[in-house]
Amino acid sequence: MNEQELRQAMSALEAYRVQLQSVAENLQLIQLSLEELARARETLSQYKDAEVGSDILVPIGGNSFVFAKASDNTKAIVGIGTGISMEKSMDDAMKTMEERYNELTNNMNNLSERRETLEAQAEQLSRSIQMEMQTLQGQ
Numbered sequence: 001m002n003e004q005e006l007r008q009a010m011s012a013l014e015a016y017r018v019q020l021q022s023v024a025e026n027l028q029l030i031q032l033s034l035e036e037l038a039r040a041r042e043t044l045s046q047y048k049d050a051e052v053g054s055d056i057l058v059p060i061g062g063n064s065f066v067f068a069k070a071s072d073n074t075k076a077i078v079g080i081g082t083g084i085s086m087e088k089s090m091d092d093a094m095k096t097m098e099e100r101y102n103e104l105t106n107n108m109n110n111l112s113e114r115r116e117t118l119e120a121q122a123e124q125l126s127r128s129i130q131m132e133m134q135t136l137q138g139q
Contacts, residue, residue, distance in 0.1 A: 075093075
C-alpha cells in the first residue's frame, strides 16, 4: 500500500465510523418508537377492556396520567401518516399498532445486521491500516 492508498483507507475508515454513528442513532430512534408503540398498544388494550362509564387512567407521556371516563371502548383515533388521523374500530386500531410494531422490529433487525457488517469491514480495514503503518515505520 503506498501513501496515497493509506490515506484513502484512513478516509474510508472515517466514513465507516460516520455510517456506524448514523446507524446507532437510527437504532435508538427505532427503539424509542417501539417503546411508544408498546405503550399505545397497552393503552388500547386496557381501554378496550374498560367498562363504559368507568374511571380510567390515560397515559399522557413522561410517566404521567390523567383521569378520564371510558365513553366508547369500541373505537380509537389512529394516525395514518403525515399528520392525518382516522377513526378505526378498536380491533383495527390494535392491528395497526401491531403492524407498525412488526415493521419497526424488521427495520431494527435490518439495521442491526448492517451495523454488524459495517463493524466487521471497519475492523478489517483498521487492521490493514495498522499493519501497513507498522511496515512503514519499520522502513
